[in-house]
Amino acid sequence: xxxxxxxxxxxxxxxxxxxxxxxxxxxxxxxxxxxxxxxxxxxxxxxxxxxxxxxxxxxxxxxxxxxxxxxxxxxxxxxxxxxxxxxxxxxxxxxxxxxxxxxxxxxxxxxxxxxxxxxxxxxxxxxxxxxxxxxxxxxxxxxxxxxxxxxxxxxxxxxxxxxxxxxxxxxxxxxxxxxxxxxxxxxxxxxxxxxxxxxxxxxxxxxxxxxxxxxxxxxxxxxxxxxxxxxxxxxxxxxxxxxxxxxxxxxxxxxxxxxxxxxxxxxxxxxxxxxxxxxxxxxxxxxxxxxxxxxxxxxxxxxxxxxxxxxxxxxxxxxxxxxxxxxxxxxxxxxxxxxxxxxxxxxxxxxxxxxxxxxxxxxxxxxxxxxxxxxxxx
Amino acid sequence: xxxxxxxxxxxxxxxxxxxxxxxxxxxxxxxxxxxxxxxxxxxxxxxxxxxxxxxxxxxxxx
Amino acid sequence: xxxxxxxxxxxxxxxxxxxxxxxxxxxxxxxxxxxxxxxxxxxxxxxxxxxxxxxxxxxxxxxxxxxxxxxxxxxxxxxxxxxxxxxxxxxxxxxxxxxxxxxxxxxxxxxxxxxxxxxxxxxxxxxxxxxxxxxxxxxxxxxxxxxxxxxxxxxxxxxxxxxxxx
Numbered sequence: 001x002x003x004x005x006x007x008x009x010x011x012x013x014x015x016x017x018x019x020x021x022x023x024x025x026x027x028x029x030x031x032x033x034x035x036x037x038x039x040x041x042x043x044x045x046x047x048x049x050x051x052x053x054x055x056x057x058x059x060x061x062x063x064x065x066x067x068x069x070x071x072x073x074x075x076x077x078x079x080x081x082x083x084x085x086x087x088x089x090x091x092x093x094x095x096x097x098x099x100x101x102x103x104x105x106x107x108x109x110x111x112x113x114x115x116x117x118x119x120x121x122x123x124x125x126x127x128x129x130x131x132x133x134x135x136x137x138x139x140x141x142x143x144x145x146x147x148x149x150x151x152x153x154x155x156x157x158x159x160x161x162x163x164x165x166x167x168x169x170x171x172x173x174x175x176x177x178x179x180x181x182x183x184x185x186x187x188x189x190x191x192x193x194x195x196x197x198x199x200x201x202x203x204x205x206x207x208x209x210x211x212x213x214x215x216x217x218x219x220x221x222x223x224x225x226x227x228x229x230x231x232x233x234x235x236x237x238x239x240x241x242x243x244x245x246x247x248x249x250x251x252x253x254x255x256x257x258x259x260x261x262x263x264x265x266x267x268x269x270x271x272x273x274x275x276x277x278x279x280x281x282x283x284x285x286x287x288x289x290x291x292x293x294x295x296x297x298x299x300x301x302x303x304x305x306x307x308x309x310x311x312x313x314x315x316x317x318x319x320x321x322x323x324x325x326x327x328x329x330x331x332x333x334x335x336x337x338x339x340x341x342x343x344x345x346x347x348x349x350x351x352x353x354x355x356x357x358x359x360x361x362x363x364x365x366x367x368x369x370x371x372x373x374x375x376x377x378x
Numbered sequence: 379x380x381x382x383x384x385x386x387x388x389x390x391x392x393x394x395x396x397x398x399x400x401x402x403x404x405x406x407x408x409x410x411x412x413x414x415x416x417x418x419x420x421x422x423x424x425x426x427x428x429x430x431x432x433x434x435x436x437x438x439x440x
Numbered sequence: 441x442x443x444x445x446x447x448x449x450x451x452x453x454x455x456x457x458x459x460x461x462x463x464x465x466x467x468x469x470x471x472x473x474x475x476x477x478x479x480x481x482x483x484x485x486x487x488x489x490x491x492x493x494x495x496x497x498x499x500x501x502x503x504x505x506x507x508x509x510x511x512x513x514x515x516x517x518x519x520x521x522x523x524x525x526x527x528x529x530x531x532x533x534x535x536x537x538x539x540x541x542x543x544x545x546x547x548x549x550x551x552x553x554x555x556x557x558x559x560x561x562x563x564x565x566x567x568x569x570x571x572x573x574x575x576x577x578x579x580x581x582x583x584x585x586x587x588x589x590x591x592x593x594x595x596x597x598x599x600x601x602x603x604x605x606x
Contacts, residue, residue, distance in 0.1 A: 057452060085451075121449075148451035155455045162463040169471030176478030180485075193475060203419075214476060215468035223463065243444065244453035248460055298430030305433040358426045365423065437444050 047319040053102070054315060055308055056120040057152045057242055059095040063235070075100050080156055085147035086113055086124050095150070104132035104140065115146070122148050154245060157237040161226050169222075196221050196360065204364035209371045213364070216256060220249060221360040228307060228352030232314075232345060240355070241307035243300065250300035253363040254292065261370040295366055299359060306355050310348045317341040384439045392432035399425050 041050045062077030079096035088111055097108045104118040107125065114125035116132050123143035125132065132140050151159070172186040172193075182190050201210045201217050227239045239245055267273065269287040272280055320337035328336060403421040407414050582595075 056447065057449060148449060149455055152452060154452060155459065158456055158459050162459065166466055166470065169467065169475065173471050173474035176474060180482055215472040216464060218472050219464045219467045242452060243448045245456045248453055248456045298434060301433045301437060302426065302430045358422060362426060
């Protein structure tokens with residue numbers, strides 16, 4: 001057991017080392033930027049563009065980039081597979097084919113089709129077009145979006161964190177086979193599991209039904225929390241700040257409480273007893289809209305907005321270093337940025353937990369409302 | 379421009395609401411310290427609902 | 441709203457749905473089920489142990505009160521027995537005393553009777569001896585007195601005098 005643990009630790013360290021140093025094929029390309037300073041992020045608009053780019057999903061995993069002495073932009077990271085459902089069927093290639101270009105200037109030809117990446121979205125060019133042409137609002141005129149099933153940075157992060165969770169918690173589960181009280185990292189995880197079960201699932205769903213949903217709630221809680229925290233690391237994940245991911249989670253909750261809703265729940269929603277006949281259809285519309293649209297929408301938007309806002313604020317505060325360099329001087333701007341971003345990051349650590357808690361809590365609450373026996377209520 | 383004014387209004391409204399929730403929760407806790415856990419839970423839920431509303435409005439306007 | 445929808449990627453949505461479903465299924469199967477089961481087992485084990493301890497405590501208490509009751513009973517019994525024994529001894533002593541009294545009384549009676557008898561016998565003996573002695577004395581006296589006539593006549597006359605007086 002101890003040897004296995006050591007091995008895992010060793011492999012993790014090796015993997016991290018490889019990730020950061022060795023296996024990253026350092027790629028370079030000439031950045032097509034206006035200032036022509038080798039792609040440095042200095043001005044306010046560049047910072048804004050950089051932050052917005054970070055908030056979005058990306059097709060390759062880049063840890064950092066720098067400009068070499070020869071003015072070339074070097075990117076340290078690794079490419080991720082691109083999987084597209086184009087007009088000709090499935091197309092796959094590695095994202096390195098785009099050479100980190102994000103404004104549609106690099107055209108990838110595959111299976112006789114041409115693809116270009118514009119603002120983290122992959123477009124399929126029309127058959128007769130050789131380059132992407134834009135209209136005045138910067139919309140591509142001769143290309144259309146494809147269905148993009150790529151293992152993007154977010155999907156990659158999701159897989160990594162999912163595997164990590166599986167590793168941790170299955171290890172904890174295995175520990176219980178041999179001893180009553182877990183040791184090592186399991187001792188940290190056990191109170192968290194108990195917390196979710198006793199403070200979130202049990203009081204909100206009720207003693208009778210909570211067991212069925214605790215697995216889902218635990219998964220969601222740890223998934224969101226760990227990914228929120230991972231988003232604060234310099235790895236630059238923004239998985240829980242992706243609408244697709246939070247929407248997915250919200251829809252899971254919606255499906256669960258819709259499917260497991262009792263007769264009383266639906267009765268109260270569609271044909272509210274004890275209310276004048278004329279008001280009942282109006283109430284039904286409001287209740288249905290609340291249950292099917294507003295609840296999941298608030299779930300998905302809250303998580304997305306909180307995490308995105310957190311990322312934007314932290315990065316903006318870090319960017320004070322560049323944007324206020326002229327007025328405060330190098331030391332002043334750096335110090336201010338350091339202090340502010342430090343405190344905001346501390347708050348973000350709290351927010352990371354809070355958002356996971358609130359998402360799980362509200363999911364549990366909605367499920368609890370659906371499975372509650374309405375017989376004695378009202 | 380109007381978007382920004384709307385966003386400001388939303389933030390003002392949400393701020394007042396959150397202040398009310400937090401303040402009343404504090405009062406409640408001060409009055410009944412033994413009910414702290416329950417009050418906090420209810421406070422967080424209501425704050426989350428309000429926050430969801432505010433974010434929804436912000437993003438609709440964006 | 442428009443930028444929001446523009447940011448939304450249906451592809452990532454599909455990918456994350458599949459991955460998350462797989463993650464939830466795997467976590468439930470390999471982690472949460474065994475963990476929650478073990479936790480519940482442990483909790484019920486603790487509860488059982490507590491209940492058992494409580495029961496043991498109660499039993500202990502019962503035993504203690506039982507013991508106390510037993511001791512009290514034993515003490516009472518002992519007291520009773522002591523009392524009985526004392527009574528018995530007292531009775532015995534009294535009876536013995538009575539017996540002894542009786543025995544001594546009879547003994548004394550018997551002794552007295554035998555003493556009386558002896559006395560009678562002794563008296564009779566003495567009487568006999570005295571009579572014999574007197575007869576002997578009288579014989580000798582008479583023999584001596586009657587050796588001369590005169591004395592004989594005086595004696596007869598004395599005796600005759602006495603007889604007439606009687």
